[in-house]
Amino acid sequence: MFMGIPYAELAILAAGLLLAGAATGLLAGLFGVGGGAVIVPVLYELFTALDVPDDIRMPLCVGTSLAIIIPTSIQSFNAHRKRGAVDMSIIRVWAIPAILGVIVGSVIARYASAELFKWVFVAVASISAFRLLFGKDSWRFADEIPGKWIMRTYGVVIGVLSALMGIGGGQLSSLFMTFYGRPIHQAVATSSGLGMLISIPGALGYIYAGWPRAAEFPQVAAIQFPLALGYVSLVGLILFIPTSMLFAPLGVRVAHALPKRRLEMAFGLFLLLVAGRFLFDLLT
Incomplete structure (x- = not known):
């Protein structure tokens, strides 16, 4: 036993996190997302198996996701930028508004x-x-x-929603850019840069939001230090990062090799699967 958790459960958790990390890195490079759309549902299932109460399970998943996607987003952004696919003018306009949105989202997360x-x-x-x-x-x-000014407004909205979803803003900014005529490959590449701006303040905000909650659940080892800092699971962070960073460049290579329509279909089906999983949970 380690802090009340059987070693067998810890082994299953570790294996699941390593495998999910590989999938996260691949999808981060492929779709220009930080991987939060994968991380959050995977962590949700793992924390359910560890009997983390529902009241704190989802914010713990979201906060951990934001921390995990920091290195993945950086790696994905650098890979896309080397290919000259990132529109830095959009990143510069969105930078401050997106960060302000993340701060607002982190405050909402506390309550x-x-x-x-x-x-x-x-x-x-x-x-x-x-x-x-x-x-x-x-x-x-x-x-x-x-x-x-319209761009800055979008930036704030993207920051708030990303902070509540545990994503780096990739799918939101990609959606926005395609509605304004930008090709999917450029949208994906530019969106990867937004992940850095959202994930770092987002993770810090969830540490702040979850810090007092740990004292309310002393029996839940998964949210106690040294396994976690507030709503950020340190064991999840440590185990996700190696495989996610390893597989991110592979995702970038696949993205630039795929036709536009195939990339859109793959991303759409993936998002639909994730939405269906959480809708089922809400209605049952």
Whole structure:
């Protein structure tokens, strides 16, 4: 036993985290997302097996996801930038608004119910999947990126929703950019840069939000130090990072080799699967 957790359960947790880390890195490079859409549902199942109470299970998954995607986002962004696919002008406009949005989302996380996190995940993932699976090139708000004030507003919204979903903003910013006529490959590459701006302050915000909650659940080892800092699981962080960073460059190579439509279909089906999982949990 380690802090009340049987060694057999810890071994299963470790194996699951290592495998999920590989999938996370691959998807981070492939879709320009930090991997949160994979990390959150995987951690949710693992923390369920460890009897983490529902009240803190979802925010613990989200906070851990934000911490995990920090190195993955950096690796994915650097790989895309070397290929010249990142629009740095968009990153510069979104930087401060996105960070402000993350701060707001982290404050909400301290007081929100577990159901809110799931509903946000279902809503955003479903909208994104619908656009990717059934949308047409003619489905656009405009052919050019809007002015700076509209862009900054979008940046704040992306920051808030990303903080509540545990994602690096990739799927949200990719969706936005395709609605304004940007090709999916450029949208994916540029979105990878937003992950760095969202994941770092997001992880710090969840440490702050979860710190007092650990004292309310002294019997739950998974949220106690040294296994966790607030809503960030340190064991999850340590085990995810090696395999996720190893597989991120492979995802980038696959992304640039795939035709546009195939990349959109793959991303859409993936998001739909994730949305369905959490909707089932909410309705049962």
